[in-house]
Amino acid sequence: MRRIIAWFVLIILVAFLASGALLMHPFGYPPSDMDDYMIANSQAETANNNVVAAVLFDYRGLDTLGEATVLFTAVTGALLLFRAVRRKEDKG
Amino acid sequence: MMQYIPYNIPFIAVAALVGVALFILIFKRNLIKVIMGIAILGAGVNLFLVTLGYRAGGVAPIYTASPDGIMVLPVPQALTLTNIVITVSVIALMLTMVMFTYRHMGDIDANKSRLLRG
Amino acid sequence: MLSKIVRTIANQLIVFILVFGLYIVMHGHVTPGGGFQGGAVIASGAVMMIVAFGSREIKKSLRERHLSLVESGGALIFIGMAFAGMGTIFFYNFLVGTPVFGGIPPTGPNPGNIWTGGVIPLMNLGVGLKVTAGLSAVVLAMALFISGEEMEE
Numbered sequence: 068m069r070r071i072i073a074w075f076v077l078i079i080l081v082a083f084l085a086s087g088a089l090l091m092h093p094f095g096y097p098p099s100d101m102d103d104y105m106i107a108n109s110q111a112e113t114a115n116n117n118v119v120a121a122v123l124f125d126y127r128g129l130d131t132l133g134e135a136t137v138l139f140t141a142v143t144g145a146l147l148l149f150r151a152v153r154r155k156e157d158k159g
Numbered sequence: 160m161m162q163y164i165p166y167n168i169p170f171i172a173v174a175a176l177v178g179v180a181l182f183i184l185i186f187k188r189n190l191i192k193v194i195m196g197i198a199i200l201g202a203g204v205n206l207f208l209v210t211l212g213y214r215a216g217g218v219a220p221i222y223t224a225s226p227d228g229i230m231v232l233p234v235p236q237a238l239t240l241t242n243i244v245i246t247v248s249v250i251a252l253m254l255t256m257v258m259f260t261y262r263h264m265g266d267i268d269a270n271k272s273r274l275l276r277g
Numbered sequence: 278m279l280s281k282i283v284r285t286i287a288n289q290l291i292v293f294i295l296v297f298g299l300y301i302v303m304h305g306h307v308t309p310g311g312g313f314q315g316g317a318v319i320a321s322g323a324v325m326m327i328v329a330f331g332s333r334e335i336k337k338s339l340r341e342r343h344l345s346l347v348e349s350g351g352a353l354i355f356i357g358m359a360f361a362g363m364g365t366i367f368f369y370n371f372l373v374g375t376p377v378f379g380g381i382p383p384t385g386p387n388p389g390n391i392w393t394g395g396v397i398p399l400m401n402l403g404v405g406l407k408v409t410a411g412l413s414a415v416v417l418a419m420a421l422f423i424s425g426e427e428m429e430e
Contacts, residue, residue, distance in 0.1 A: 073185050093167065094170070105234070106230055123240065
């Protein structure tokens, strides 16, 4: 009984994905207003030749701050798990 | 040569990748295979972000010694860089937890190794 | 620990990997690249040393206290550069026009100049240090857990 419900859910999700893939905008002509402004004015305002680096660190710097926090939290959590075993073997 | 691609093939490839990843997440019980499914899901989303901002016949958005032509959109490429780093961090944390589950329970089957069952 | 040929080649190759990774980090505002990509290249060099020499030999050189200091220092450099432009707004680019790193490139395609970019090269350095130390610490902890059952201090 469970496998019938699982197959049903999977077929509905794949139908949503396929219909979404066929209704997108034609490949190669995206709508772009914000990116035209960034390409045209990036050398005068941020003094930078690389537009992707200017977007990552200047126009959208708060996203990079959030990502640095996620990286720091994941490394701290992984090293914390490896340390807890030694304390238990020491006391027990 | 990249100016004419018939009818949205990259978006259909993204739908196929995410479909395979969903099949793995629903039907497999081994914990290592579930983590592989999550990695395939992350790769599918990255491909979707990159092919969302492609202009026909464009060059890379860098001004240092660039050839002539219009530039592709730079914002989806910045979002893809952030997404790759976050996916690697989350998979490292999940692999650590699977290693500790195997050490305590002796088994990595998702139905047999449950802590609250007794 | 692998054979003598592998150890000799790994000793020679680590110099080139470190220089290449540092080049990608420092030229992040002229060519494609930046902090995250260069940090991943240097961390892969550290993984090559762990595979060639065994994790107990590398544990004597890469202590956990030093890696933790480097990672925290990189994060503090990044946040410090963001707070230093607090006169106008958070994350303001206050080095454009000053002779330290500011120099406005001419419009259109041009051969790149490294003394441009404002506050972005210093942010690249901070992020590169942080990613290197973080990824190396995680891989070293996993390798020590598998072989020998000796935890890190």
